[in-house]
Amino acid sequence: MHSWRDVLSVSARTDVDRMLSAALSMAKQQLSGSSEFDPFALVTDIDGRLLAADVDLTGLGRHPESDKIADAATARLRMLAPTARASALTVNTRLSERRTDAVEVRLEHREGAALMVFLPYKRPRFGGAIDFGELMQSPGAREIWT
Template sequence: MESWRDAASQRAQEALDGLFGTALELAEQQVGKQGGFAPFSLSMDAAGEGSIEMADEPDTAKVFEVLWAGLRAQRDDLVAVAVVADVQIDEDGWTDGIRVEAEHRDGIALAVVAPYRRKRLRRRVELGQFGLSKGERRVW
């Protein structure tokens, strides 16, 4: 089976790896502190500089479109983007997950779901086996 890395440039791999790492780290921190997190987006420009945006949208049904629309509006200045959400799952005893949908301007779109459990005693988070799938192109 062909890996997404076989079709991606080194630049695209590094950008997406960076976004996935940052997304999971930030989400994990928020789960440890607050038990969950609100959806947010990450973006990276050609210089490798990143930014984080929180949607100012109380309607959860609209929050994802607001985040994706914001990224589309900036697409000429960006090389990679991601939207991160706290999701409910039902997978081998796991009930919560961190979903990261990421896209690179080269045409690669991926989705990762990392199951998690909150360890209540020390505000730590246990991550399960990540699931990777083809994502939907929404920005480029």
Template sequence: MTSWRDSTPEHVQAQFDGLFGLGLDAALDMLAKRKEFYPFGIEARGGEAVMVGSEPGLGDDPESQAVLDLLYEGGRRRSADMDAVAYVCDVRLREPDSDAVRIDLEHRDGHALQIVTPYRIKRFGRGVESGQMSVSSGVRRIWG
């Protein structure tokens, strides 16, 4: 079985690895502290990673898809200044029946991945346990 790394340049792999690590760490930290989080983005700009949230105006309890749509729109507006981007959201899986962190990665060179990592919030506020991640082709939303 071939890996996405077999067909992906090393500089793209390095950016995806960095964005994925930052995104998963931030998501798991928010889950441990608040048991939930709103979608957010991380943009790679000139060697730096910048976390972005949605723009105001969605109300107190916005739908996750509405937040993602605003993040995608903002990413398209800033695409000339970015090399890569990660969008991180909380999803519910059917198989296995689990909550998961989904991270959609996209690079200006045309590569896109989706990484889904199941998680379980431990009882009595003892943190979050993550499961086996799965990687698949992603959707190009910014440089598509």
């Protein structure tokens, strides 16, 4: 069985690894100060710089739902695709079968890889540090470079 990594060049694997690390770090930081976070997007540009992708929330209302923000972020990533090498959309999600919350990172590279990575977490009842579980991954759908 082939891994998603097998279809990528060394530089593309580096892009995906850097992007995943940055996305998880940002999500953990946001969760340390709040019970959840709004979806956010990252791109690796043609020159290899890791950048936050600004998402236009105009017209989504005062307190838009997460799925609407994720849709707007996906649209923005599609617009940036011609000048990007990789993208990540990070959302706060619920893993129903495991009865836990998780950070979900939807990664995609222009060379062809698309995957979803989940980092389950549990909050302690009475304060304290968040308990993060083991990373899980599954194949993703290509949404940016189609």
